[in-house]
Amino acid sequence: MDKQNFVDYIRVYCRSGKGGDGCVHFMRLKYQPKGGPDGGxxxxxxxxxxxxxxxxWTLLHLRWKKHIVAGDGEPGSKNNRKGKDGRDVVIEVPLGTIARDEQTGQVEAEILEDGQELIWVPGGRGGLGNAHFATPTRQAPEFAQKGEPGREGWKILELKLLADVGLVGFPNAGKSTLLAVLSAAKPAIAPYPFTTLQPQLGMVAYRDGKSFCMADLPGIIEGAAEGRGLGLRFLRHIERNAVLLFVIPADSPNPLADWQILVHELEKYNPELLHKRKVIAISKSDLISEMQEIQIRQQFPPEIPLVVISAHQQKGLQELKDxxxxQLNV
Structure with missing residues (x-):
């Protein structure tokens, strides 16, 4: 899909329907001229x-739908007839969508399951008819309740991709190549930074017919948490991944420093990301010697699983999937 067709952030103006007014009416029959209130x-x-x-998997279908308006409820009528409810508007969104109020920033809804329905902006309640207000001392109330107004305001829909494993790394670290080798995804691959301008999802086949979902996210650069590069726009997707796979190129001048910068950027964006399970993949291992590989292994924290891989030589890929x-089934 063209990069312009991936939309993960939408701003829309929502207005729910106004409740219908209650009815003021009195029963008038031939043999019962004062039958009492019967307003619905x-x-x-x-x-x-x-x-x-x-x-x-994108909010593209909502790009040009800037105003979402639900129907108003109809007023009640005589003979205790209730007015018709206003027309509901159902917005279909991809899994992982979060709905916020633009003014307060408060999360109002979160969609995580197929078919899950949540009332995002509720309509106003309908007013009670005068039949509800009759009492022994007030048998003919000449008033009814007004319907409640609907709610309106600017809202935000934000997509955070749901994936089991998220690839984290600098631009040109080999993330897209790894995803292409492990899955059927076809991400753009080229030897220059920022080839990946949109997230890519791929299903990785495992043993015995099992599989898991992997997301290749645009590369993070130092300062991404402050908005540099493409990182800030896509850091939100990392929050949805159960496991973070840090891809560090073996030919980097300082692989450990790369790892530390990536961890620091995630911490600045959201400290809770550091509590996720982490795996380190040293990519492009075909470009280094065995001695250099041993030296790199010794630099990283021993408590974090580390796998040395080469997508070009198909080295370490099964071990990485294992x-x-x-980690996904801890």
Missing amino acids: DGGRGGHIILKGNAQL VLWQ
Whole structure:
């Protein structure tokens, strides 16, 4: 898919429906001229509802839909007839979508399952008809309740990709090549930075017909948490990954420093990311000697699983999948 078609952030103006007014009416029959109040209730205003759709992976279909308006409830009528509820609006979104209020920043809804439905912006309640207000001392109330207004305001829909494993690394670290080798995904691959301008998802086949989802995210650079490069826009996707796979190129002048910078950027963006399970993959190992490989292994924390791989030579790939599967099922 073209990079312009990946949309993970949408700003929309939402307005739910107004509740219908309650009715003021008195029963008038031929043989019962003063039958008492029989005004019906107003219908509720239409809701704006979010629904999860596993077939969607972008918010592109909402790009040009800037105003989402639900229907108003109809007023009640005589004979205790309730007004019709307002028309609901159902917005289908990909799994991993978070809905926020733009003004407060508060998370209002989160969609994680296919078919999951949540009322995002509720419609106003319908007003009660005058039949509800009759009492022994007030048998003919000449008033009814007004319907509640709907809610309106600018809202944010933000997609955070749901993947088991997220690839984290500098531009041109070999993440796209690794994803292409491990899965059927076809990410753009070229020997220059920022080849990946949009997240890529791929299913990695494991043993006995099992599989897990891997996401290749645009490369992080130093200062990404402050908005440099492409990192800030896509750091949100890392929050959804169960395991973070740090891809460090073996031909880097200082692999340990690369690792420390990546960890520091994640910590600045969201310190909770450091509590996720982590795996280190030293890529492009075909460019270094065995002695250099041993030296690199000794530099990294022993408590974090480390696998030396080469996508070009198919080296260490099965071992990497074994380690990732183990971390996903701890």
